[in-house]
Amino acid sequence: MMMLLSSAALLVVNPGETVDSMLNASAEAVELCINLCGIYAVWLGILEILDASGLSEKLAKLLKPIIKRLFKGADEKVHKDIAINMSANMLGLGNAATPYGIKAMKGMDDGSGVATKPMIMLMVLNATSIQLLPTTTIGLRASAGSQSPADIILPTLISTFITCLTGICLVFICNKIFKRKRG
């Protein structure tokens, strides 16, 4: 729908550029995917080692109190993937977190075509991801000639933390509202 709307708008403004920009974006997507393929290969390889050595189970056990509460009704098996996904997110490794997140989502799918509560929670948590170290931003800022590129860490931490809590509360509230509507 978004595409239709934008294309329609373009027809009026600048018809020649429609196809150009679409193809450009698509080429960019290919580039991104090739990059992602490399990143995923490394992290999925390490995940396999984590799994085989039993470390991922330990991590899941460590985070179990949190995960159990946030992802009520999720299968025990998915806990591992969620644990790794959350840890990677916290370290600021968004791209490393993705394959584990996808795996967890797959594991939580009940085939009904409607997102389950734990799935929504995982999605919102990933969208608000707590980031302990905003490395990319600091790097960019330093190269732009900032005097103290790291002085955004504290406000970022506070903001990201509050946002994450807001997200969790929102999902819980929505869960309650929807339950009532269905019942």
Next chain:
Amino acid sequence: MSAYIVPIFIIFVLLYASYKNLNTYNIFVKGAKGAIELVVSIFPYIVAIMVSVALMRVSGLTDLITKAVSPIFNFLGIPPEVSELVLLRPFTGSGSFALLNDIFTKYGADSYISRCACVIMGSSETVFYVATVYFSQTKVKKLLYAIPCALICSLVAAVLSCLLCRFM
């Protein structure tokens, strides 16, 4: 410091695995093989979202929306200079980083605007990208309230960022 965390973690994992007498090489290769399949299966979704975003930008729809909501943003304490970033952030990671760089060069890396932009970048995520990619491997068609919740969070993040930067 952060530069050390990941390598140390990887070394730790490898050491632990050898301590457990596992053939790390074979296991790693087995896992890495899955990457191609994964990327191939999420590829169409990435293309779709990136093409839509590009169209929205070129068509001027983004500018229009920016203009439309900037009074609301102003009311919430978000300066107009960063409202485009707030709007673009949910759609594209690379695009918003490019915009962040623009803001740096335009207003100086140490200005209030730039610091706001940085905190916004750090405390929000590419919501639509995450949604498409994460749900791409499931049969889910109805996301219910997942996206609205995530977007509200992004807005909260933006408001908070601008507020915090005023004091810190």
